[in-house]
Amino acid sequence: xxxxxxxxxxxxxxxxxxxxxxxxxxxxxxxxxxxxxxxxxxxxxxxxxxxxxxxxxxxxxxxxxxxxxxxxxxxxxxxxxxxxxxxxxxxxxxxxxxxxxxxxxxxxxxxxxxxxxxxxxxxxxxxxxxxxxxxxxxxxxxxxxxxxxxxxxxxxxxxxxxxxxxxxxxxxxxxxxxxxxxxxxxxxxxxxxxxxxxxxxxxxxxxxxxxxxxxxxxxxxxxxxxxxxxxxxxxxxxxxxxxxxxxxxxxxxxxxxxxxxxxxxxxxxxxxxxxxxxxxxxxxxxxxxxxxxxxxxxxxxxxxxxxxxxxxxxxxxxxxxxxxxxxxxxxxxxxxxxxxxxxxxxxxxxxxxxxxxxxxxxxxxxxxxxxxxxxxxxxxxxxxxxxxxxxxxxxxxxxxxxxxxxxxxxxxxxxxxxxxxxxxxxxxxxxxxxxxxxxxxxxxxxxxxxxxxxxxxx
Numbered sequence: 001x002x003x004x005x006x007x008x009x010x011x012x013x014x015x016x017x018x019x020x021x022x023x024x025x026x027x028x029x030x031x032x033x034x035x036x037x038x039x040x041x042x043x044x045x046x047x048x049x050x051x052x053x054x055x056x057x058x059x060x061x062x063x064x065x066x067x068x069x070x071x072x073x074x075x076x077x078x079x080x081x082x083x084x085x086x087x088x089x090x091x092x093x094x095x096x097x098x099x100x101x102x103x104x105x106x107x108x109x110x111x112x113x114x115x116x117x118x119x120x121x122x123x124x125x126x127x128x129x130x131x132x133x134x135x136x137x138x139x140x141x142x143x144x145x146x147x148x149x150x151x152x153x154x155x156x157x158x159x160x161x162x163x164x165x166x167x168x169x170x171x172x173x174x175x176x177x178x179x180x181x182x183x184x185x186x187x188x189x190x191x192x193x194x195x196x197x198x199x200x201x202x203x204x205x206x207x208x209x210x211x212x213x214x215x216x217x218x219x220x221x222x223x224x225x226x227x228x229x230x231x232x233x234x235x236x237x238x239x240x241x242x243x244x245x246x247x248x249x250x251x252x253x254x255x256x257x258x259x260x261x262x263x264x265x266x267x268x269x270x271x272x273x274x275x276x277x278x279x280x281x282x283x284x285x286x287x288x289x290x291x292x293x294x295x296x297x298x299x300x301x302x303x304x305x306x307x308x309x310x311x312x313x314x315x316x317x318x319x320x321x322x323x324x325x326x327x328x329x330x331x332x333x334x335x336x337x338x339x340x341x342x343x344x345x346x347x348x349x350x351x352x353x354x355x356x357x358x359x360x361x362x363x364x365x366x367x368x369x370x371x372x373x374x375x376x377x378x379x380x381x382x383x384x385x386x387x388x389x390x391x392x393x394x395x396x397x398x399x400x401x402x403x404x405x406x407x408x409x410x411x412x413x414x415x416x417x418x419x420x421x422x423x424x425x426x427x428x429x430x431x432x433x434x435x436x437x438x439x440x441x442x443x444x445x446x447x448x449x450x451x452x453x454x455x456x457x458x
Contacts, residue, residue, distance in 0.1 A: 196229070
C-alpha cells in the first residue's frame with residue numbers, strides 16, 4: 001500500500017531538517033577542536049624549540065670594550081716611573097702589575113696572610129684596575145656589542161708628575177692629546193662619550209682646573225668636551241654628577257674566595273686591646289685640620305688609644321703594611337679625620353683590619369663611596385662633628401666608650417662584611433662568587449650607562 005502524497009512530503013522535510021542539524025553539529029565540533037589541535041601543535045613546537053634553544057648569554061648587557069690607547073697614555077708612564085713623583089720613586093710601587101712588592105713578614109707571629117699582601121701605593125689604582133680589566137670575563141674586541149667603553153688612561157700618574165712647578169700648558173698636554181684621539185673614534189661619536197668610563201687614581205679635584213692660571217691646581221681633563229660626558233671613577237669627588245668615587249687600593253689583593261673568607265674570620269676572632277687608634281701625621285700648617293687635636297687626645301688616653309705616628313726618624317711607618325695593620329687589628333675604633341683632602345686611604349685599611357672607622361666630616365665617606373659602602377653610615381661607622389672636636393664640645397674617648405658591646409659587635413660585623421667590596425683582587429685571578437671592588441665598580445658603571453642609553457638614545 002502506497003503512502004499518501006502528503007505523508008511523503010512530511011518525511012522529506014524531516015529528513016532535510018535532520019540532515020541539516022547533523023551538519024550543523026559537525027561544523028560546531030570541527031570549529032571547536034580545530035584551535036585545540038592548533039594549540040596542541042603549537043605547544044609541541046614550542047616545547048621542542050625550548051629543548052634545543054641555547055642557554056642565555058651570561059655576558060648580555062655586560063660586554064666592555066677597552067680602547068687600545070697609544071702607549072703615551074699608559075705604558076710609557078709606567079716605564080718612566082722614576083719621574084712620576086717629585087717626592088719618591090714610584091717604580092717599586094708599580095711592580096707586580098701595580099701591586100708593588102710582596103710583603104714578607106720576618107717575625108714568627110704573622111700579622112698578615114702569606115700570599116695576598118703587597119706594598120701598594122695609594123696612587124696605583126689606574127694600573128691595577130687596567131690589569132684586572134684585561135681578565136674581565138666579558139671583555140670584547142667587538143665594540144659594536146659593548147655596553148660600555150673603557151678608557152685606560154693613567155690620568156693620575158700623568159698629572160702627578162706636573163702638579164708642582166709646571167705651567168698649565170705642560171699639565172694639559174697629554175689630556176688634550178687624549179681628547180683629540182677620542183674625538184676621532186667611531187665608538188666615541190656613537191654617544192659622544194656618554195657610554196665611556198675612566199678611572200682616575202687621584203682625587204677628582206686634580207682633574208678639574210677651571211682657569212688658565214699656572215698657579216691654579218691640576219689639569220682640566222674632565223672639563224674637555226671629549227671627556228666631560230664620561231663616567232669618571234676617581235678616589236674622591238666634589239659633587240659632580242658624573243663622578244663616582246671608588247675605594248683607594250689597600251695592601252690586600254686576594255686571588256681566591258677562600259683567602260677573603262679566611263681573612264674575614266680572622267678579623268672576627270681578633271682580640272682588640274685598644275678602644276681606639278690613630279695612624280697619621282699632624283698638619284701643623286693647616287688651620288682647619290683637627291689632626292693635632294686628635295693626636296693630643298690619643299696621648300692623653302694612652303691606655304685606651306694607640307698612636308701610630310707616620311714619620312719617625314725620617315721613616316714613614318704608615319707605608320709599612322705590617323705596622324699599619326697591626327694597629328688596626330688591635331683596635332675597636334679607628335679615627336679617620338680628613339687628610340690633604342676629605343678622604344683617606346687609611347679608611348679602607350682600617351675596614352680591612354675589622355676596625356670601625358670614626359669620621360669627622362660627611363665628605364670623608366658618606367657622600368663619596370655610594371657604590372661600595374652601605375647607605376646608612378651608622379651601621380658600620382661613627383660620626384663626630386669636626387666643630388664639636390675643635391670647640392671641645394665632645395670627648396672622643398667618652399663617646400666611643402658609650403657604645404654597648406652589642407652595638408660594637410653589630411658595627412664590626414658590618415665592617416667585616418664589606419671587606420671584599422673595598423678590596424681589589426690580584427690581577428690575573430678571578431673570584432668565584434665574591435664581588436670585589438672592581439666587580440662592584442664595573443657592575444655599577446654598566447647600570448649607569450644603560451640608564452643613560454635608555455633615557456637619551458632609545
